[in-house]
Amino acid sequence: MSQPFYITTAIAYPNGKPHIGHAYEAIATDAIARFQRLQGRDVRFVTGTDEHGLKMVQTARAAGRDTLEFADEMSSYFRDMCDKLNISYTAFMRTSDERHHKASQALWNAMQERGDLYLDRYEGWYSVRDEAFYDESELVEGEGDVKLSPQGTPVEWTVEETWFFRLSRYQDALLALYAQNPEFIQPESRRNEVLRFVEGGLRDLSVSRTSFDWGVKVPGSPDHVMYVWVDALTTYMSGIGYPDTDGEFARFWPADVHIIGKDIVRFHAVYWPAFLMSAGLPLPKRVFGHGFLLSRGEKMSKSLGNVVDPMELADLFGVDALRYFFLREVSFGQDGSYSAEAIVTRVNADLANSFGNLAQRTLSLIFKNCDGYLPAIRGHAAEDSALFDLVGSVVATEIPAHFENLAMSQALESWMKAVFACNAYIDAQAPWALKKSDPERMETVLATLFICIAQLALAAQPIIPEAATKLLDQMGVPEAVRNFAQIGSHWYSPLAESDYRLEQPKGLFPRLELAPEDGGNP
């Protein structure tokens, strides 16, 4: 039985439509999930929407809508985005789902039994927008003597009864966790921040609210709903069946990695493991905080008017192109910058000119000179072996290693290195010239390239699933060998000896053009 692999994105707060950051996270996570499938792993991939909290209630009310009905609509945009971007999730979990409520309550009960929850009174400055209490000292002065949170959101003095989680109990256990599992929080810079935060001491955490009721009811405390983060994080469990602890949950928990944005590292690297320890559940193996995408180096904001709809980008440039750009151009874990020119330049250079053209010229030569039948290999020259060695080690070793490290941009850098080698090889061997001087040698050269291109297409499949699949289809590469373990095996000769015949090859990586309005303003 194949090994399980469980990965998640953060679940999105859908009080607005998906923005490019949501798309980026989904794409990166999907690439990892697809890679693991091609490694033969049995993958579960959970994403979804985090719909509770006062903000949703207020946003819905402002639009004159019923909260749940509003949440239904907003959540659907996120699901649509995932579908459009070829995100291969296995569950789209909504926190408003009944099953999810049961899961959250089960987790709560487990923490309760451990004695980690207690009722107390909380007085303080509360920000509705941030859903958080602040200390007097943290506040800043706004215009007209108004007090604002450190994030600049309005606060009001609030007194409420609230359940607390004994986070303070877990300081040592968390520090031990970080020490024993250096890879628990990545990248390194995030890990340091968390370490210092926890070393500085932990206060108990307020984990319920009474000021609104749009949330998961606290068991035995009907006036309380859970703090959004408690139930939001629980989607990672409910997405694979919890509170049913047999079946999927037993097989896939804990997560191999939670992919999240760098802004919510604390919730995932401090609160979440503490909750799980309290509930007596195994902890995720890794939490990875990726960076943000900046539009031409600037943060996206409505006031700057540079908010980009990822769906539009996908329509404009294509899903595979967008996926490729994000994962190639941005070093995973760091912030990245994007612009229409950057996308066009990168995609044209790598996909259209280098790889797409390589595939096209090779398949065209076979189609025209071999009548579409895959040519036989008649002994290897040194150059052939050199190319096989290079492509083979890139595909079998370098790319998988980079993917395991969640270094997709480096995986693609290796991939391009192999593509360049193929282009250099085809130019040096010049099969179009061999056609007259040495037809048998021409066939060997074309067969060599065919094999290498198939390997490269497979390796790129997690990043550009649609085009890579079409290319492998065009080439007649059997399903059975479309994985990292088999693509390096000897499948070519049987295929060449079969009556498989290439159709007229069609380009799969069209050159992009920059719309005039995107060309200007630097």
Next chain:
RNA sequence: GGCGAAGUAGCUCAGCUGGUUAGAGCGGUGGAAUCAUAAUCCAUAGGUCGGGGGUUCAAGUCCCUCCUUCGCUACCA
């Protein structure tokens, strides 16, 4: 204020535990080729590796200091 990250060719960035002439992609320039999506290949670009000081036989790579940008965090009148 504390802690941390970053500052390397026009642009985007690689450079692990210090060691031959500091690398890649894109762009620019000069060739070659014409099978292919006017795509490809080859050659090339002489950059005080933010400034200064130090350790060392040897530093982009360690130490100190200063400047700039960013992140986390604390706090004060």
